[in-house]
Amino acid sequence: MIEVQGVGRVFERGGHQEPFVALDDVTLTIQDQEFMSLIGPSGCGKTTLLRMIGGLIKPSSGRISIDGNPVKGPGPDRAIVFQNFLLLPWANVLSNVSFGLEARGRRRKEVRELALDAIARVGLTGFEKNYPHELSGGMQQRVGLARALAVSPKILLMDEPFASVDAQTRQILQEDLLRVWRGTKTTIVFVTHSMEEAVYLSDRIAVFSRSPGQIAEVIDVQIPRPREDSARKTSEFTDLTGHIWEQLRWAVEEDQHIERAAANE
Amino acid sequence: MTSTLSRVPSWALVLASLAFGAIVWETVGQLGFSLIFPPLSDVMSTVYEVWTSERFRDALTNTLTTLAIGWPLSVGLGLIVGTLMGRFKVVEWALDIYVNVFLSIPLIATIPIILLLFGLGRPSIIVIVFMATFFQVVINTSSGVRAVAAQYDEMARSFGANEFQRMVRITIPGALPLMLTGIRIATGRCVRAVIFAEQIISVIGLGGLLQSYGGALRVEETWAIIIAIAIIGLTSMEIVRYLEGVMLRVFPQGHQISGA
Numbered sequence: 083m084i085e086v087q088g089v090g091r092v093f094e095r096g097g098h099q100e101p102f103v104a105l106d107d108v109t110l111t112i113q114d115q116e117f118m119s120l121i122g123p124s125g126c127g128k129t130t131l132l133r134m135i136g137g138l139i140k141p142s143s144g145r146i147s148i149d150g151n152p153v154k155g156p157g158p159d160r161a162i163v164f165q166n167f168l169l170l171p172w173a174n175v176l177s178n179v180s181f182g183l184e185a186r187g188r189r190r191k192e193v194r195e196l197a198l199d200a201i202a203r204v205g206l207t208g209f210e211k212n213y214p215h216e217l218s219g220g221m222q223q224r225v226g227l228a229r230a231l232a233v234s235p236k237i238l239l240m241d242e243p244f245a246s247v248d249a250q251t252r253q254i255l256q257e258d259l260l261r262v263w264r265g266t267k268t269t270i271v272f273v274t275h276s277m278e279e280a281v282y283l284s285d286r287i288a289v290f291s292r293s294p295g296q297i298a299e300v301i302d303v304q305i306p307r308p309r310e311d312s313a314r315k316t317s318e319f320t321d322l323t324g325h326i327w328e329q330l331r332w333a334v335e336e337d338q339h340i341e342r343a344a345a346n347e
Numbered sequence: 348m349t350s351t352l353s354r355v356p357s358w359a360l361v362l363a364s365l366a367f368g369a370i371v372w373e374t375v376g377q378l379g380f381s382l383i384f385p386p387l388s389d390v391m392s393t394v395y396e397v398w399t400s401e402r403f404r405d406a407l408t409n410t411l412t413t414l415a416i417g418w419p420l421s422v423g424l425g426l427i428v429g430t431l432m433g434r435f436k437v438v439e440w441a442l443d444i445y446v447n448v449f450l451s452i453p454l455i456a457t458i459p460i461i462l463l464l465f466g467l468g469r470p471s472i473i474v475i476v477f478m479a480t481f482f483q484v485v486i487n488t489s490s491g492v493r494a495v496a497a498q499y500d501e502m503a504r505s506f507g508a509n510e511f512q513r514m515v516r517i518t519i520p521g522a523l524p525l526m527l528t529g530i531r532i533a534t535g536r537c538v539r540a541v542i543f544a545e546q547i548i549s550v551i552g553l554g555g556l557l558q559s560y561g562g563a564l565r566v567e568e569t570w571a572i573i574i575a576i577a578i579i580g581l582t583s584m585e586i587v588r589y590l591e592g593v594m595l596r597v598f599p600q601g602h603q604i605s606g607a
Contacts (some may be wrong), residue, residue, distance in 0.1 A: 172598035172601070215601030302564075
């Protein structure tokens with residue numbers, strides 16, 4: 083269980099600018115094996131929260147704990163899938179997927195076995211010797227996913243993982259992610275700015291507003307699993323995306339209002 | 348025009364260019380403008396004589412030995428210091444000013460001091476080679492290391508990689524293109540510096556031989572030595588260029604995410 087309690091994060095800005103409040107007093111509990119999406123306008127602090135759960139940055143206030151233990155840094159219970167993949171260009175697929183296992187000091191034979199298994203799970207068997215620049219964006223992110231899955235994390239943190247692939251590939255990746263998740267039952271925290279993606283994938287969705295970043299609402303997605311592609315056409319699906327849009331629109335319009343007021347001063 | 352040329356193997360073009368140069372040289376020499384340009388045919392027969400002489404072989408062995416000590420020493424230390432400077436702010440702050448100072452003062456200005464400190468022998472030559480080579484490698488390596496995007500480091504940290512693993516898997520392969528360029532530039536400087544230093548000291552190696560033939564106005568012999576030096580320079584550059592290609596095939600750079 084991930085517990086986020088009253089978490090805030092302030093970034094110092096250069097010169098004489100005011101510090102930027104990325105997150106302010108956010109409280110959220112994510113259950114084991116839950117698929118939780120964080121959605122919101124850009125600058126709302128959703129990625130900041132993900133990075134804090136990942137232990138890459140520290141909260142300025144409040145606390146984050148996993149199964150009761152405060153997060154002090156990255157740990158073997160978590161793995162991150164990055165928006166721009168961050169595959170090593172000089173390493174082939176097998177070597178990239180092995181990275182996390184090697185970093186954790188697993189034995190050579192074990193590393194190979196687990197890496198090959200993860201590659202198979204994301205459907206990249208046969209591409210082990212290929213280099214990232216030889217793969218499409220969608221395939222590169224499969225490698226990124228395999229690298230994270232290979233270390234068998236309890237929690238998978240995904241930072242807009244499908245934002246830089248085309249729409250069709252994106253749908254396939256979403257379906258494959260759900261299939262992989264059914265097989266592993268990890269907890270997934272998934273940052274996205276796509277409402278359809280959030281509704282299709284998630285058990286719950288935390289909708290953020292910005293300036294400062296706060297959770298406006300947490301939505302339960304009741305659409306039954308396993309979700310087929312046809313789930314995207316049900317009235318529940320369109321109702322939920324419509325509802326989230328109302329939330330986001332409100333946040334965006336409010337922001338624009340504040341900006342306009344500031345400009346008039 | 349370009350399309351016709353591009354179908355000819357590059358070695359053939361090089362040979363053609365050399366042949367043309369040789370013809371020009373021979374013609375100018377035969378016309379007898381100047382004692383400094385004897386005909387190439389005269390030079391070539393002297394080349395054979397000089398290159399087979401014991402005096403030349405001793406000088407060549409001497410120069411190559413100095414290179415074999417000076418090059419790996421300066422490049423190796425340059426890579427280590429450059430990597431540390433690129434990686435750790437403290438090291439950069441401490442050393443950056445010295446690197447820039449030594450890169451900006453002309454080598455020749457430091458020579459009196461070096462000779463006083465290390466004497467008229469190989470130690471001084473190696474120090475001069477080091478001065479000409481080391482800082483070049485340092486500056487390229489450190490900027491190469493800094494150019495590797497911090498995001499890779501963050502990825503590595505998220506998987507629990509330690510400093511050593513990050514260095515080996517990310518920093519060094521990522522900095523490779525700039526490091527290798529630095530080594531290539533440094534190699535040219537290294538060969539030039541050896542000859543230059545030997546000329547100053549006058550009695551050692553090919554540079555020393557060059558001084559003694561030049562001083563005695565033995566023009567053909569002087570040319571024979573210059574040609575030998577050119578071959579050493581070209582060969583070492585080609586070897587480094589070849590290794591550079593091999594390294595970049597082993598560690599392809601793809602579209603590395605850039606960032607500082």
